[in-house]
Amino acid sequence: xxxxxxxxxxxxxxxxxxxxxxxxxxxxxxxxxxxxxxxxxxxxxxxxxxxxxxxxxxxxxxxxxxxxxxxxxxxxxxxxxxxxxxxxxxxxxxxxxxxxxxxxxxxxxxxxxxxxxxxxxxxxxxxxxxxxxxxxxxxxxxxxxxxxxxxxxxxxxxxxxxxxxxxxxxxxxxxxxxxxxxxxxxxxxxxxxxxxxxxxxxxxxxxxxxxxxxxxxxxxxxxxxxxxxxxxxxxxxxxxxxxxxxxxxxxxxxxxxxxxxxxxxxxxxxxxxxxxxxxxxxxxxxxxxxxxxxxxxxxxxxxxxxxxxxxxxxxxxxxxxxxxxxxxxx
Numbered sequence: 001x002x003x004x005x006x007x008x009x010x011x012x013x014x015x016x017x018x019x020x021x022x023x024x025x026x027x028x029x030x031x032x033x034x035x036x037x038x039x040x041x042x043x044x045x046x047x048x049x050x051x052x053x054x055x056x057x058x059x060x061x062x063x064x065x066x067x068x069x070x071x072x073x074x075x076x077x078x079x080x081x082x083x084x085x086x087x088x089x090x091x092x093x094x095x096x097x098x099x100x101x102x103x104x105x106x107x108x109x110x111x112x113x114x115x116x117x118x119x120x121x122x123x124x125x126x127x128x129x130x131x132x133x134x135x136x137x138x139x140x141x142x143x144x145x146x147x148x149x150x151x152x153x154x155x156x157x158x159x160x161x162x163x164x165x166x167x168x169x170x171x172x173x174x175x176x177x178x179x180x181x182x183x184x185x186x187x188x189x190x191x192x193x194x195x196x197x198x199x200x201x202x203x204x205x206x207x208x209x210x211x212x213x214x215x216x217x218x219x220x221x222x223x224x225x226x227x228x229x230x231x232x233x234x235x236x237x238x239x240x241x242x243x244x245x246x247x248x249x250x251x252x253x254x255x256x257x258x259x260x261x262x263x264x265x266x267x268x269x270x271x272x273x274x275x276x277x278x279x280x281x282x283x284x285x286x287x288x289x290x291x292x293x294x295x296x297x298x299x300x301x302x303x304x305x306x307x308x309x310x311x312x313x314x315x316x317x318x319x320x321x322x323x324x325x326x327x328x329x330x
Contacts, residue, residue: 002043010039022111041107044137055089057301058115062096064122070274072290073121076143079294080119087298096120101128110138117305119297120145125187139304141297144190151309154300157190158288161197163317167240167268167286168201170319175328176238176266178208180231182250183242185218194242194270220246224253237265237328244269248279251324262326272320281323289315 004022008015013032021028021036028036059080066073081091092115100109106129110118117139123130125145133140133147140153147153171179181198184191195216202209213234215227228250231239241247247269251261259265261281269276272287296313303310 002040002045004045006043007036007039007045010043011035023114024112037108037111040111041105041137045111056113056115057084057089057091058110058113058118059091059093060096060118060120060123061093062120062122062127063124066093066121072271072273075290076121076294076297079291080298081294082291083295083298084301087302096122096129098127105129106132106140107136107138117141117301119143119301125189139301141300141304143293143297144188144193146189146312152304154304154310154313156293156297156300156313157315158286158293158317159314160190160193160317161200163270163286163288163319164194164197164201164240165204166317166319167270168198168205168207170284170321170325171238171240171266171268171328172205172207174238174266174326177328178234178236178238179213180234180236180239181214181241182223182227182231182239182246183214183216184246186216187218191216191242198240216242220249224249228253232265238268238325239265240268240270242270244271244273244276244283244285247283247285247324248275251279251283261324264329266325266328268325272318276320276322279324284322284325285320287318287320289318 004015004018008018017028018036021033059077061073064073065071066077068074077093084091120140120142123142123145130145133153134150137152142153142155144157146155168179183195186192186195195214199209213236215223215230217223217227223246239250241250247267251267254261254265261267269283269285272285276283276285292315296315300310300313
């Protein structure tokens with residue numbers, strides 16, 4: 001593990017200058033500061049390797065809302081802070097965008113801002129930092145994203161395979177034999193996982209698993225105008241959706257078409273957002289405990305900071321049976 005002395009020797013400067021550059025001292029030029037950061041990253045130095053220093057954690061948020069209790073990320077952030085702050089850490093919530101990721105590397109950003117580790121919410125597969133995390137040295141936990149072969153990273157989430165199995169098993173018990181699937185765009189790791197898990201569950205329960213029984217698109221309108229009619233033409237009696245907002249939109253659209261939910265068509269969502277208890281009818285869904293997800297992310301980060309290379313931490317899923325699913329129509 002690199003030390004400040006190693007960085008100083010590499011650049012032929014004093015340890016004091018390195019320390020000042022890492023901590024943003026005003027009497028260090030921008031050129032030298034950048035050289036120190038780049039060398040620190042190259043040598044594998046990170047704040048987490050120091051015995052002393054600020055205990056700051058960065059919670060990066062992208063492509064996700066977290067401000068209101070009804071937002072998907074709200075409980076995750078709350079859960080993370082509930083255990084991180086009593087443990088003596090300062091949690092800094094930072095909105096992340098492509099501009100930041102292109103302007104500086106992940107490891108450099110963490111060194112520059114004195115963060116020892118990070119928790120990522122909402123990274124997409126196209127994000128520059130997701131690629132950099134494959135070789136980064138600064139501990140990072142990612143919600144619903146998996147980095148292979150880097151002992152400094154961990155994936156936390158719900159067990160999507162278990163969740164889809166619960167949904168399909170429930171529908172089969174209700175007499176459904178042709179089940180369709182609608183998903184958001186497959187440009188995210190979690191949507192890819194749920195898509196694969198759905199078909200695995202169909203095969204496990206000896207149900208038709210033709211890929212024409214699924215449709216995916218980033219835009220809800222495309223799902224409603226193209227993929228939903230295609231599923232109805234194939235006489236599906238139930239539809240599982242990759243998340244609750246899509247399921248709610250599909251439910252409303254089907255009702256506008258004159259379909260009764262669940263008498264004519266059962267619909268199941270995924271995530272158990274607060275709105276599920278108030279839709280008409282109330283929505284059957286797969287629940288992931290988002291507060292516990294946030295807490296689990298901190299436990300995973302604690303392991304990484306203690307040099308325990310935990311790879312994956314998955315919570316059990318739970319089927320919340322409400323009124324949007326029922327017996328298959330005769």
